[in-house]
Amino acid sequence: MLKVHRDICGYCGCCVSVCPEGALELIDAYLSVENNCTSCGVCAKVCPLGALEVVDEK
């Protein structure tokens, strides 16, 4: 699943623009992740700060 490191996130919206599922949304200073996220990790690749990470579901 996609983990948002909220202490690192700068809520810039860079990730929202590349999400192929439209699963991310920037609501003011909060990045929301919808249920249709497939954990593809595209967003993590483009984050300028390294705030997104795909982690194993356990």
Add this chain to the structure above:
Amino acid sequence: MKSKYDVLVIGGGPAGALAAKTAVEKGLSACIVEKRPAIGAPVRCAEGIGQEALHEFIEPDPRWISAEMTGAGIVAPDGFFMKLESEFAGSKVGYVLDRKFFDRELVWKAAQAGADVAVKSRASAPIMENGVVKGAKIEYCGKVTSVRAEVVIAADGVESKFSKWCGIDTTVPAREIMSSVQYVMADIDIDEHSTVFYLGNDVAPEGYLWIFPKGKRTAGKKSGDGHRAKDYLDKFVKKTFPHGKTIEYIPGGVSVCRPLACTVADGLMITGDAARVVDPLTGGGIYNAMFTGRLAAQVAAECIGKGDVSKKALMKYDKEWRASKMGKAIERNYHIKEYLIKQPDAKLNEIIHSVSKLNLKEFSTLTLIKEIIRVNPKLVLELGALAASLR
């Protein structure tokens, strides 16, 4: 906020402000909804704009001009410095804006002209009837209201969602988003009237790093494309300005892809960063946002007047911006960008070394590229068909 407008504008940046202002000047009712609690903040931009580009829309005001630029420099991967100056020494070629105040001024002007403005108000869904966009659901402090409109203008920036909800694919290919970080720094020694661009795989792979002057003692910097832009910027700052003080931390994404294949739908028009009309070579989008915002509202006014806001009628907007100088520059600069990001450092060194100083008649990326080609005739062959379009 009323429950019905002629034009509902999603987003209070430069595109949205110009759209709303133009709409009310054309006699329509209009409202800007901005999801953030303040217009202009947080800043997501390096804030540079060409002199003529700004003058087309608004007269410069010291309240929102951070610095006036008279020149620029490019640093090659090997450290070689190329200086760019206007043919008319000392003349202004551009501005670094203070977007917090600039954006606010633009929205203020729209409001004074008669547009309504609502902040902390987020468009959370479109109102669609038989596939036609008829307005939006607006969330404000946990309350949702329906706002109907003849035309909705999406000006919701790089993180745009509205058009996607209306069924338009706005996804930026991952390799075509410029993932960036910028620090505004104080107490550093820079040329206060020059922007400097650094190229090379060590500083910013497939992108560039820059220093923008923001007044006497501060500067903005930004690292371009590449994994974790922040790491590249931190490395540069540590080496170049070890004692500088960071007073603002700005991450951001800029699309450097081609614009959306179509920027209209039934009852909907898409403008600015949301339409991906950013210059793919420079990442500049303030002028393009204002240009498309204004044009969208002009076409909307015409179409509403005729009682036809179908995709077919609104297409006039799409066709016009594509045929404009701006539209053509985007297409041309897209190809130049695609060429440049594939060049190894050695090639970039070679190109930059060939010109140590350029006095440009007109301060634009096109004149710069033309000059570089003039002294590097070999490039004509490499650029192929693209070179012909630059003449």
